[in-house]
Amino acid sequence: MITPAKERFLRCHFAIPRLGEDHAIAIAGAVVSPRSLTLPELRSMPSVIETVVTECAGNGRAMLDPPVSGEQWAHRAVSAAQWTGVPLRSVLELAESAVEVVFTGxxxxxxxxxxPRDVALDEGTLLAYEMNGEPIPARFGGPVRLVVPGWYGMASVKWLARIEAVEKPFHGEFQTHKYVYAPGVPVTRIRIKSMFVGLPGHVRTGTPARLSGLAWGGEGVLRVEVEIDGQPHEARLFGPALPYSWRRFELIWPPQATGRHTVACRATDVAGSSQPDEPEWNPLGYGMNAVQRVEIVAI
Amino acid sequence: MITPAKERFLRCHFAIPRLGEDHAIAIAGAVVSPRSLTLPELRSMPSVIETVVTECAGNGRAMLDPPVSGEQWAHRAVSAAQWTGVPLRSVLELAESAVEVVFTGxxxxxxxxxxPRDVALDEGTLLAYEMNGEPIPARFGGPVRLVVPGWYGMASVKWLARIEAVEKPFHGEFQTHKYVYAPGVPVTRIRIKSMFVGLPGHVRTGTPARLSGLAWGGEGVLRVEVEIDGQPHEARLFGPALPYSWRRFELIWPPQATGRHTVACRATDVAGSSQPDEPEWNPLGYGMNAVQRVEIVAI
Structure with missing residues (x-):
């Protein structure tokens, strides 16, 4: 499932810049060859397409800016897109001394x-210039942005202007004071999470109901359980299993008794982590991945 | 690349029906067990997701209904979607005597x-009930439609109401009089085709330009050549290679001379067929797949 641009979430810290075709990216610092990379140069390199799920680190605390009425909570600040771009490591040769790479919008x-050096050089980390087959709209970071698969959205710097390799850990405002769970504990990869999509408003006893949704996380989805009135059932994963995207899950449930039922979905990632029952509180409200519970009435 | 619903082409022969949750599909004729299939029953079966490119057989002769202004020709009547559904063969056990299956909207x-029997029973042929992760909108055939990957759109019957296995070839109006290249020569699988997407309006000498687009066909894309002023160059195929979807291609072209250049794209399918230079005329104007030629000015 790809999220169309008009339904994609939007979260920026500053005004959206309007950059022209003459925009270029400075590559500087502890690199073998400092240079300026133009848009035509970038587009003239072999490209790849990645389907990537992006979640805002603040998803789950009503942070949308501007707010959108009428949509489900879970749709708001998580989405998937197909990004066309060039792997960062194709344009970046780091000096031995480089420990991190700083990206400036x-x-x-x-x-x-x-x-970190190894994430910057990971094959999945992209300099992207197309979203869903079209030039990236300015509001989503065009003409060129970073895409860091598996990480919360704050890592995927928009309107990329400068790439600088540094020899000491970087301590900028959005690295050290924001996007931390606690001082010194940074927000990094997306925590395992799942949500229902298109749940029926009510169900009928004796008629099988389909409980379906999406699961995602920075470590990849291993399994999803759907709990009905507290009893877990293994959901079936189906559809494409792309490395950086979400998975669909479904459980067919034949309700036996009329009345209210509580359904929940709980995903487990490849590293063995499962969604918690309750949110893990942190001062800035990041990484909320508690199990989603929904009440359904059987008639 | 997935086409959002609002940009998907629309072509119907009759009025769009509005069907409720009580809609059911009759399965009849030369089958082992005639039955009625309800929507909850269909959704309670193991589903699959297929990314399928659908092209209207009349694409290329300005047949769009209603017409849409301002979009590129090639965008109009070809699109790709992710369909969730149940393989038809999961619900259809044909009698030995069945030669074809007739679908009624x-x-x-x-x-x-x-x-034909073998196409109806192909693993790709779906009873689809979701498009791009949401219930199929009525205008695109919801609540349930047939999806026949690799075939022109007329095969993917919308608002599916009846599935009837027959013991003799079917000769209905839309089988025999329409959707034929000539009497007795039916329109079937999608002919190999390609189009440019997002071509630059003009290019600069000495600056590499990216010529990129999409290629598709019922037999699968083997290669794409981009011709510049009559000289063919092998384009690079990139991005996901899904069995029923289109492929992206790109060629990096450093224009040498100012002035007008003609660029063209020509795809070849796995069976060895290539796009012709000129459309193959036929009385009803189907299966147009001539090479697209575009003029670009280098400054």
């Missing part, structure tokens, strides 16, 4: 984030 | 199409 020069 | 009962 063109939105006033204030939004900066770093990635 | 609920749009007044007049739109009927048949498939």
């Amino acid at each position: 063109a939105d006033g020069g204030q939004y900066q984030r770093s990635l | 609920a749009d007044g009962g007049q739109y009927q199409r048949s498939l």
Whole structure:
């Protein structure tokens, strides 16, 4: 499932810059060859397409800006897109001394984030210039943005203007003071999570109902359980299993008794982590991945 | 690339029916067990997701109904969607005597199409009930439609109401009089085709330009050549290679001379067929798959 642009969530810290075709990215610092990378140069390199699920680290605490009425909570700040771009490691040769790479957006020069050396050089990390087969709209980071699969959205710096390799860990505002669970505990990869999609408003006893949804996480989805009135049932995963995207799950449930039932979905990732029953509180409200519970009436 | 619903093409022969949750599909004729299949029954079966490119057999002759202004020709009557559904062969056990299966839509009962036995039982042929992760909108055939990957759109009967296995070839209006290249020569699988997407309006000498697009066909895409002023160049295929979807292609072209250049794209399918230079005329204007030529100015 790909999220169309008009339904994609939007979260920026500064004003959206309007960059022209003459925009270029400076590659600087502890690199073998400092240079300027133009848009035509970037597009002239062999490209790849990745389907990537992006979740805002603040998803789950009503942080949408601007707010959108009428949509389900869970749709708001998580989405999937097909990104066309060039692996960062195709344009970036780091010096031995480089420990991190700092990315600066063109939105006033204030939004900066770093990635550890190994993540910057991971084959999945992209300089993306197309979203869903079209030039990336300005509001989503065009003409060129970083895409870091598996990480919360704050890592995927939009309107990319500068890539600088550094020899000491970076301590910018959005690295050290924001996007931390606690001082010194940064928000990084997406925690395992799942949500129902298109649940029926009510169900009928004796008629099988389909409980279906999406599961995702930075470590990949191993399994999803759907709990009905507290009893877990193994859901079936189906559809494409792409490395950086979400999985569909479904459980067929034949309700036996009329009245209210509580259904919940709980995903487990490849590393063995499962969604908690309750949110793990943290001061800035990041990484909320508690199990979703929904009441369904059987008639 | 998935086409959002609002950009998907629309072509119907009759009025769009509005069917409720009590809609059921009759399965009849030369089958082992005639039955009625309800929507809850269908959804309670193991589902699959297929990304399928659908092209209208009349694409290329300005047949769009209603016409949409301002979009590129090639965008109009070809699109890709992710369909969730149940393989038809999971619900259909044919008698030995069945040679074809006739599908009837609920749009007044007049739109009927048949498939040969082997195509009806192909693992790709779906009874679909979701498009791009949501219930299929009525205008695109919901609540349930047939999806026949690799075939022009007329085969994928919308608002499916009846599935009847027959012991003689079917000769309905839309089988025999329409959707034929000539009497007795039916329109079937999608002919190999390609189109540019997002071509630059002009290019600059000395700056590499990216010529990119989409290629598709019922037999699968083997290769794409981009011709520049008559000289063919092998394009690079990239992105996901899904069995029923289209492929992206790209060629990086460093224009040498200012002035007008003609660029063209020509795909070849796995069976060895290539797009012709000129459309193959036929009385009803189906299966147009001539090479697309576009003029680009280098400055």
